[in-house]
Amino acid sequence: MSRNLADPLVSPPAHEGVAEAPSLPAPPPPPGRSIVLVGMPGAGKSAVGRRLAARLGLPFLDADTEIENAAGMTVAEIFARYGEAHFRDGERRVIARIAAGPPVVLATGGGAYADPRTRRALREEGALTLWIRAEIPVLKRRIAGRSNRPLFIGRDPEEVLRGLMAARYPAYAEADLAIDCGEDTPEVTTIRAERAIGGWQRPARLPVALSANAYEVVIGSGLLARAGGLLSPYLSSRRVAIVSDATVHALHGATLRAGLEEGGFEIRAEVTVPPGEGSKRLGVLEEVLEGILAAGADRGTAVIALGGGVVGDLAGFAAAVALRGLPFVQLPTTLLAQVDSSVGGKTGVNLRAGKNLAGAFHQPRIVLADTGALSTLPARELRAGWGEVAKHGLLQGPLWEWCEAHGPAAMAGDPEALRHAVLESCRLKAGVVAADEFETAKDGGRALLNLGHTFAHALEAECGYDGTLLHGEAVAVGLGLAAALSARLGHCAQEWPGRVMEHLAAVGLPARIRDLPRGFSAEALIGRMRKDKKVRDGAMRFVLLRGAGEAFTTADVPPEAVEALLRDEGAG
The missing domain is CATH 3.40.50.300 (P-loop containing nucleotide triphosphate hydrolases)
Known part of the structure; x- marks a missing residue:
């Protein structure tokens, strides 16, 4: 008599043995899953x-x-x-x-x-x-x-x-x-x-639990080669357009292309831009849009950002405005992008008036952070990413102590240390973004992620985004300045500025304005800060510290205290 396919299974048959070759390593322990x-x-x-x-x-x-x-x-x-x-x-x-x-x-x-x-x-x-x-x-x-x-x-x-x-x-x-x-x-x-x-390690998956458009951040090695399979459950169409910079595309474009094609994706366009912050401007945005649309992109075509924070911000903004909104995927290849800019849906370009002053919130469908790609980064780019990791450590608390202990190993390329840095940074940011997606909280919330950034954006703008100062390097100096300002105003112990600057120097980052390769005017920097998008009713806002894990936002900062700090730290 036949039985229903859902009936209980019979006992498994005995398995066959096979002789072990003497030169082979011992087999791994049995996994916990089938x-x-x-x-x-x-x-x-x-x-x-x-x-x-x-x-x-x-x-x-x-x-x-x-x-x-x-x-x-x-x-x-x-x-x-x-x-x-x-x-x-x-x-x-x-x-x-x-x-x-x-x-x-x-x-x-x-x-x-x-x-x-x-x-x-x-x-x-x-x-x-x-x-x-x-x-x-x-x-x-x-x-x-x-x-x-x-x-x-x-x-x-x-x-x-x-x-x-x-x-x-x-x-x-x-x-x-x-x-x-x-x-x-x-x-x-x-x-x-x-x-x-x-040798396999299951990629970590962190949810970004938004009320709408929730998504996952997937963290692991070898994800670019598996992009087709990993993206399939998240995209309704298999048509994609890749946006990258010329350097990253030469390193990882073929791997991504093969991974997408293996998953049955049709690559409609591959648009490359010059590397560097100079590509985050309206003229390049127009070129990216023309490249995507000229290739026949439709409302179902997903825009894939392959690269660092510049590419992610640029491609995300293009996806937000092309045909009034296209699906978007983040494939960050730099440490800075993996720990920060790829998560949260902020996209945009720079204007002459300042950084990220034109943009949109446009959440990705998924973020694939391939930590294996970090091995191809120049040392300076890897260190620049650590500026954002250190920021997350100061915001979270215990992560700061881990940074102090393991930062040098991570900057030496330790894959486990880098994976931990990416995982915990994304965990922190995912939680903050889920609680305040559009940065509308009056105090705290997502604005806390701007720790050090009021100073950093002013420094970058003064450099003209010419590559003299990388974003993560500017953030590192900004963290030192934020800690010093916090101490001057009596919010944290006097030891904190030295502790922050000592760690940044230990991983090879600039920690003070006088460490930078060019001079700055205190008056010009304050002028830039007054045009920052966080300014409210003409008052500059800062994220300050009481200690690791105790950050807060405030506009109660005397401009003369900021100017005195900038001059003491090396601004003319």
Whole structure:
């Protein structure tokens, strides 16, 4: 008698053992979640799965076998009697039930992961999905003579395989890991799979919980190569336009392009701008808009910002105004952009009157912070990003103590220290943005993120955004000035300015105006600060400190105290 596909599963079959090569490292400890193998028919999911399960000390299950046991008939019979839709529904329920149970290695049928409900169920259960890839000649040879595969009965195998690849590869691209098996034996592919699993770290996902347009910040290494799969659940259309600067595009453009195409995305345009703050102006914005629209962008085309804060602000503003609003994705490649500017939806360009004076709030659909991209940054760019990390530390409290202890290691390129800096900075900013999305709080709120920025924006504007002073360097000097002003006005202990400046100097950042490569006029800087967008009723507003984790906004700052501080710190 046949059974319903949702019936309880039979006990898993015993797994096969495989001899261990003496030169191989010891296998990693069993994961806390199931490992699910996905891929085309003939990729070797079952053969590799059995061997991988033996090496990891986990049970092995084959989804098709479990379905047949539950239904009391073969897959071919289910297809013939009930059709593919009925089979896929049962397949999804069986796979979800297995994933919700104790950890196993599960080999799935070729079409299982193409079902969005199955993908969603596996994500929700925390399963690790591994895509085993193989070329058509390999697949064709392996499926030869297997007449029990319903999709191949009476049809040309190569034609079927090409059609399946076109339909299923965008779904397979959503898997956590991918390996190529080529002509390798199952043993070799198993070793490759085991090493990939052992070196894998699940990306962190932080929600930005807005009342509308909520999104996630995904943090991890290797995300650009997986962009197609990671973006698929968040974009209704697979048409995109990439905006980048020439330097970043040369470094990461090909990786992103391959990742998007693997996920089935059509790249309508790739617009590049000159690197540097000088590109954040209305003339370049117009060029970006013309490039996107000339390529045939429509209301469904997503704008992808690949680069640092300049590109993110510029591309985001373009997305906000093109066709009255296009979907937007942030792919920050600098430390400064990953920890700060990519999160929060602030976009804009500079005017002669000051920084970010023309712009819009336009939240991204998702932020992919690929920490692996940080290894390509020049040392100066990496240090500049630390200015924003230090700011977040002073706002949060415990993160400041971590910065003091681990900042030098992060600036030396320690990947774990950098990942922690990005993760905790984004965690802080996501919480602040969710509580005050449009910076409307009268006191505190999102305005606290401007710690050091009133000074920093004035310094940048005086330099004419010519690259003499990077934003993060200006923020570092601004943090020192904010701490010094706080101490002068009696808000914090006198030790704080020295402590802040000492840390900034320890990571290689300028900490005082006199550390900068050019001179500044105190009168000119105050003039710039009076034009800052945070000015209310003619009064300058500052974010000041009582200590780490105790920041506040105020307009109760005598201008003469600001001028005296600027002169004492090196402004003429």
